[in-house]
């Protein structure tokens with residue numbers, strides 16, 4: 001009998017598996033590479049909502065925990081995955097600049113927003129107003145982190161590279177059994193893939209498709225992430241991620257010509273040098289109606305749990321909700337009502 005089966009290894013599955021590792025719990029992971037949300041993510045961690053200049057949900061608490069979790073993972077992997085990266089918010093008007101100053105004085109935000117405005121000195125960019133600088137931001141190399149972590153899981157013979165088949169699951173009072181593996185608990189972390197899960201597809205996961213292009217530009221020479229109507233995120237070697245799009249109608253996994261055109265048109269409004277598009281990626285963010293994660297235990301099966309609904313901020317939210325779910329299962333701690341899937345029980 002093992003302690004856990006974990007289905008899905010994106011940011012949610014990784015955060016939960018890391019919690020299991022740190023607590024010496026035995027587990028097996030199922031991963032079929034069907035969803036790409038985490039693997040295409042820009043990788044930014046940023047505690048501020050840059051559209052409205054407000055703090056993200058539980059920003060301080062989540063940031064502190066997430067950084068300590070990712071530092072721990074860095075140590076385990078023996079490779080650097082976190083890089084500090086300044087985020088500069090481009091102002092579109094004097095009014096916006098004034099709103100920024102007002103926000104700088106608000107509690108919580110005063111920690112994250114710098115009141116010293118930054119002048120654009122990069123002549124590859126046509127930026128007429130100043131930038132506001134967000135503090136305590138950075139980038140996690142999510143693709144690399146997931147790949148290295150999963151390699152370690154595979155070396156320990158705890159990885160099944162296959163689709164989890166829900167109809168093969170046997171549920172008893174005290175354990176669950178799947179293809180001969182008995183486990184005390186099963187945790188589903190399939191991101192948008194949860195729509196195929198008959199036990200949890202009653203939950204209102206909406207899904208929002210996001211696409212990025214990667215450009216190469218020798219003359220851009222940008223060292224900070226710039227947020228205008230889109231983000232430009234430096235990756236090194238003259239490569240930049242540009243995006244992302246938000247689309248809650250198209251739920252197909254493939255990249256689209258329209259997204260590429262939208263991103264290029266937004267980029268060309270302020271990029272004044274040549275560039276070449278070298279890649280394009282798409283993924284579906286697991287978003288929810290009330291913008292809160294979906295965490296908890298199945299209403300009928302006490303050994304079956306879910307960690308999902310990380311939306312567009314999986315890097316900061318993942319470690320926080322993994323800890324909450326772990327403590328709920330292992331220490332019988334009550335989940336906060338705003339994240340507990342009980343809020344949708346009547347569905």
Ligand SMILES: Cc1cc2nc3c(=O)[nH]c(=O)nc-3n(C[C@H](O)[C@H](O)[C@H](O)COP(=O)(O)OP(=O)(O)OC[C@H]3O[C@@H](n4cnc5c(N)ncnc54)[C@H](O)[C@@H]3O)c2cc1C
Nearest residue numbers: 008010011012034035038042043044164191193210314315
């Ligand atoms: C374009 C884009 C940019 C983003 N940028 C950022 C960013 O900069 N910062 C940030 O914090 N967040 C960002 N996000 C959001 C973030 O990526 C998500 O919050 C996060 O990926 C959700 O993680 P997840 O593990 O729940 O889902 P996923 O990453 O989708 O992982 C689910 C996993 O489950 C597997 N799976 C599903 N079904 C099965 C099955 N039946 N059997 C086996 N395996 C299965 C899938 O293959 C997948 O690996 C971005 C998202 C997108 C799409």
